[in-house]
Amino acid sequence: MGSLLLVRHSITAASAAGRNLGQRDDPPLAEAGVELAARLGTAIARELEELPHDELRLVTSPAQRCRQTADAIAAAIGLDPAAIEVEAGLLEIDYGDWDGLTADEARDRDPQRRAAWEADPWETPCPNGESGRDVARRSFAVLEPLEAWAADDRARCAIAVAHNHVNRIRLCALFDWPMAQYRDRLSQDPAGYSLIGLGSAIPVIRRVNAAP
Secondary structure, eight states: OEEEEEOOOOHHHHHHHTTTOOSOOOOOOOOHHHHHHHHHHHHHHHHHHHHHSSSSEHHHHHHHHHHHHHHHHHHTTOOGGOEEEOOGGGOOOOGGTTTTTHHHHHHHHOHHHHHHHHHOOOSSOOSOOOOOHHHHHHHHHHHHHHHHHHHTTTTTEEEEEEEEHHHHHHHEEEEEEEOGGHHHHHOOOOOOOOEESSSSOOOOEEHHHHHH
């Protein structure tokens, strides 16, 4: 049984302030985020001590906050940074007109659309942005082949560094929960990671949103 470690990037100024950060800005990690990413790298290294990983792949969203988090993981596990794979399909949801806003500011701006999105973010797109289904379409095209690669050999481990919505949507699918509930049923803290065993008939969820 191979393994997947699904990781959210570390802290940014936007995440610390509760503001939407999608695709329209590309800030670095905050100072606290750099420190947390280093601790995350140590935690991932410890996980790998217990996991077979004759073959390992580290894949990341191209967003700077994910790249920095992936670099910290690579440093901790002794992986050449040149081996990190970058996949645009793992980018965060496009919040559209809500990018940079808090939840309350988005509700004040578009109360009806926000209510519909909160009720069903899978089908309802952000204004001039994406829905959860849109995110799944592009991110699953990256994650499903990566999971298939890991599942093919118990000595394979894949690490994917992505974002809040990307990870919750994928975990919701792996749990076989209603996709409209992905925001209600799952949390993804900055630098939180989930560990999934792959290769049996159904995925084995070993950790969800573990803190480094």
